[in-house]
Amino acid sequence: MRNPYKETRSDIEVTLSRRAAIISIFSFLCIIILPPLYQNIFELNKKLCGNNDITWVPTIEIFNKDSKTTITDHLQQYEKSLEDAEFTEPPRRIIQTILSKGPLHEGNSKTKIGKNGWLFLKASLNSLTGYGPIKTEPQSVSKDPNLNHWQSPLTVIERFADQLNQFGVHLVIVSIPVKPMIYPEHLSQPTQEPVIHPDSENFYSALRSLNNVDVLDLTLPLFKLKSNSEVFLKQDTHWTPEGMEKAAKIIADHIKSKGWEYKQSVLKTNGSESRSSFGDLVENLNTYGKISDLETVMATPVKGQTIDPESSIVLLGDSFTNIYSTDTTLNWGKHAGLADHIALNLGGPLDVIAINGGGATGVRRKLASRKGSAVSMKKKRAVIWAITSRDLFLSPTAAHKARIHWENVIFDNRSPEPIRISSARVRAKILSKPKLPDPKSTTYSALLYGADYKILETTSGKIETDGNRIAVMHWAYKNRQMLPSSNYKIGEERVLNLIPFDEMKELRTLEQLYDGDLFDYYWDLPEANNEMPEKPIILKENGSNSHLIASASCGLFALILAFLIKKIVKHNE
Numbered sequence: 001m002r003n004p005y006k007e008t009r010s011d012i013e014v015t016l017s018r019r020a021a022i023i024s025i026f027s028f029l030c031i032i033i034l035p036p037l038y039q040n041i042f043e044l045n046k047k048l049c050g051n052n053d054i055t056w057v058p059t060i061e062i063f064n065k066d067s068k069t070t071i072t073d074h075l076q077q078y079e080k081s082l083e084d085a086e087f088t089e090p091p092r093r094i095i096q097t098i099l100s101k102g103p104l105h106e107g108n109s110k111t112k113i114g115k116n117g118w119l120f121l122k123a124s125l126n127s128l129t130g131y132g133p134i135k136t137e138p139q140s141v142s143k144d145p146n147l148n149h150w151q152s153p154l155t156v157i158e159r160f161a162d163q164l165n166q167f168g169v170h171l172v173i174v175s176i177p178v179k180p181m182i183y184p185e186h187l188s189q190p191t192q193e194p195v196i197h198p199d200s201e202n203f204y205s206a207l208r209s210l211n212n213v214d215v216l217d218l219t220l221p222l223f224k225l226k227s228n229s230e231v232f233l234k235q236d237t238h239w240t241p242e243g244m245e246k247a248a249k250i251i252a253d254h255i256k257s258k259g260w261e262y263k264q265s266v267l268k269t270n271g272s273e274s275r276s277s278f279g280d281l282v283e284n285l286n287t288y289g290k291i292s293d294l295e296t297v298m299a300t301p302v303k304g305q306t307i308d309p310e311s312s313i314v315l316l317g318d319s320f321t322n323i324y325s326t327d328t329t330l331n332w333g334k335h336a337g338l339a340d341h342i343a344l345n346l347g348g349p350l351d352v353i354a355i356n357g358g359g360a361t362g363v364r365r366k367l368a369s370r371k372g373s374a375v376s377m378k379k380k381r382a383v384i385w386a387i388t389s390r391d392l393f394l395s396p397t398a399a400h401k402a403r404i405h406w407e408n409v410i411f412d413n414r415s416p417e418p419i420r421i422s423s424a425r426v427r428a429k430i431l432s433k434p435k436l437p438d439p440k441s442t443t444y445s446a447l448l449y450g451a452d453y454k455i456l457e458t459t460s461g462k463i464e465t466d467g468n469r470i471a472v473m474h475w476a477y478k479n480r481q482m483l484p485s486s487n488y489k490i491g492e493e494r495v496l497n498l499i500p501f502d503e504m505k506e507l508r509t510l511e512q513l514y515d516g517d518l519f520d521y522y523w524d525l526p527e528a529n530n531e532m533p534e535k536p537i538i539l540k541e542n543g544s545n546s547h548l549i550a551s552a553s554c555g556l557f558a559l560i561l562a563f564l565i566k567k568i569v570k571h572n573e
Contacts, residue, residue: 018569026565034554042550090547097287110284110443117292118186119281121237123402123443124178124390131395132199150396153360154206156406160364163411165212167377170258173207174251174386176320177219179232181389194223197393216254218247219389235279235292238323241299245341251384252345255313260381262312264348267304275299277331283445299324299333302340308349312379315339315350316367317386318359319444322509329356329446329510338386351380356444357511359387361407368409369519372416403437412519423525424461424498428453430490431469434515439480447476448507450514450521451488453496463498464520471518473501497525
């Protein structure tokens with residue numbers, strides 16, 4: 001076959017100056033040599049300092065393949081371990097610091113930097129554009145196959161409303177707007193109306209058409225409120241105490257207008273108090289040094305019993321309910337949250353289930369998994385479901401990325417007697433556990449996960465099981481650091497000291513991941529102290545010194561490399 005381009009001549013001649021060639025060669029050599037050099041010096045220094053237990057050497061690990069693992073899975077795990085290696089953190093943070101603090105004011109995959117230092121959760125921005133619960137995503141060969149099992153929130157809500165209707169319980173859906181809906185001027189141009197998703201009107205109309213369902217959309221009331229006070233925190237995903245208290249009053253007034261009976265109690269406040277925090281969006285940026293000042297608000301704690309599981313009014317919520325109410329990870333204090341102020345306005349306590357990141361499914365699953373819930377729900381009058389509009393309007397792809405899933409729940413048909421267990425010691429085998437996410441990519445800094453176990457032996461106490469199976473909650477990570485319990489393997493046998501998970505009040509509001517079908521959750525008591533071991537001060541200093549030594553060594557190598565290249569060029573002239 002004759003080459004059709006044989007006779008073709010190029011009229012374009014590309015030339016490269018000697019100086020440009022030298023710079024290109026130097027840059028290329030630095031790119032391919034400095035990262036592994038940095039890593040090896042970093043690990044070597046830790047080893048010399050007696051910190052062998054946390055060293056991870058890629059050149060060894062790539063050949064350290066488990067016989068039960070496929071080569072594909074091994075290489076994927078190796079790549080993941082390489083991405084999460086300790087030596088990669090400083091360069092990433094340095095780059096992010098330059099991007100965020102520099103003239104570009106660039107955020108990252110989780111946080112968008114707006115005007116005047118306002119920060120926005122990117123998942124919230126994604127929930128305002130594109131496809132949603134009405135206009136769904138088109139089918140595509142490039143679409144994630146995991147999304148084939150995704151259910152529309154409208155379908156799931158309709159099913160949940162029907163379940164409650166059979167119990168004689170009214171559903172009040174409270175849609176909480178996200179920050180960019182109320183403050184679009186800190187991203188682009190001011191608007192006379194809040195920004196809403198294109199599906200909003202049709203979606204809310206469909207919900208209001210359901211039997212025994214009320215919908216309270218807080219978007220317009222909070223948009224009007226911003227002319228008098230701040231509605232959302234500048235550096236946090238959530239609302240201010242003023243915005244939250246306005247929402248609490250609207251919800252309480254609606255409940256009172258229905259004439260439902262509920263337990264009364266004496267509740268009062270003793271004035272406001274100052275609370276300060278940097279905000280979760282600042283933490284998500286993960287930069288070095290101070291990028292912003294503490295943000296201060298005035299919160300009003302409520303005194304008295306605001307929570308009672310026997311209340312006929314149930315409140316389901318997420319972190320918008322937990323903020324100012326629990327200080328576990330949100331860092332805005334206690335006893336001044338949405339549940340507290342709804343109870344204050346009602347004059348009676350609520351039955352509250354609130355889980356960070358669990359507004360779509362987690363809280364409903366927790367409600368349904370209560371022992372005998374199918375019977376005890378008949379004593380309730382209403383379920384207030386306070387959920388962010390982000391969860392309602394994210395497209396399947398964006399929702400999957402944000403780990404928001406809409407699933408149906410099954411109510412427990414057992415007798416509604418409390419679980420009679422104070423503690424029990426068992427030997428059990430892990431049957432299943434969910435795939436844990438990368439803590440660096442998640443919204444919240446702490447996560448619990450549930451694993452299913454088979455009881456092999458009960459050495460003390462007594463425990464209720466489902467066919468000799470139980471679900472035990474463990475720490476996955478805390479402060480974005482994986483804890484030892486995250487490495488529990490399927491098939492392992494463990495000795496567990498169990499108590500009902502509901503007794504761990506400080507943990508019940510944390511984000512939870514469980515994909516099993518058991519109703520009762522337990523907690524392994526040693527897990528309460530399942531923290532990463534505190535490093536001795538000397539090892540901490542050595543860890544910091546390792547980065548400095550590795551950086552200095554790489555800088556010295558770059559200077560030597562530049563000197564050698566210059567000598568070689570002169571020699572060849």
